[in-house]
Amino acid sequence: MFYKEWIKTRWALLFILIVTCGYVGYELLNFLRAIGAMGGAHIWIAMITKDEPMFVRHLQYLPMVAGIALACVQFFPEMYHKCLKLTLHLPCSHLRMMFQMLGFGLAALLVCFGLNYLILWLTMRSSLAPELYGKMLLVALPWYLAGFAAYLLSAWIILESSWTRRIFNLVVMFLCLKVFYLSSFPGAYVPFLPCLIVFVLACVLLPWISIDRFKKGIE
Numbered sequence: 001m002f003y004k005e006w007i008k009t010r011w012a013l014l015f016i017l018i019v020t021c022g023y024v025g026y027e028l029l030n031f032l033r034a035i036g037a038m039g040g041a042h043i044w045i046a047m048i049t050k051d052e053p054m055f056v057r058h059l060q061y062l063p064m065v066a067g068i069a070l071a072c073v074q075f076f077p078e079m080y081h082k083c084l085k086l087t088l089h090l091p092c093s094h095l096r097m098m099f100q101m102l103g104f105g106l107a108a109l110l111v112c113f114g115l116n117y118l119i120l121w122l123t124m125r126s127s128l129a130p131e132l133y134g135k136m137l138l139v140a141l142p143w144y145l146a147g148f149a150a151y152l153l154s155a156w157i158i159l160e161s162s163w164t165r166r167i168f169n170l171v172v173m174f175l176c177l178k179v180f181y182l183s184s185f186p187g188a189y190v191p192f193l194p195c196l197i198v199f200v201l202a203c204v205l206l207p208w209i210s211i212d213r214f215k216k217g218i219e
Helices: 002-038 040-050 062-080 083-088 094-124 130-158 163-181 190-215
Strands: none
Touching (some): 002 062, 062 130, 094 190
């Protein structure tokens, strides 16, 4: 199952990895250019006094778009070419197969987002105090959690066989993802992060609802 998902998504994963890491690198080039032009002391003062996510705010919707794109590449062909029916006829637990498919996608996003975070950390730690770059990484964390949620919610929508239900699921997805973007104030999400993580983990069960409806022939 993992090999099948890899064959199906490998070029899309490479594209997502290049785009996300490239965009992060572009933002960090702006950061380094600002350090060189105005000096580290000026940047420190600006980050402390303004209390806004400088140099990471343009990454806000990048993880969410990456999650949606991966879900479309991974699951849309399954529905369009009716491959899901063949998968469900294999002599294996449907729940296990679903978790394997989702597990592959989540693992791929984890590697991609982990590299993004590593690039951010390695670059910022050379010019900023731990309190400052730690604040920026905390600001970006809910956005990357939104990427995982967007992937799972998109899979829930795509695997749904009823167009009416898909529209309803799309509205639910929009409202759920909005929770991850309520505030970009540094530290605003720190008390709420455990709840966001639990919510993302709970979203793993939603695609099973669509697959169960698909098995029953609901259209």
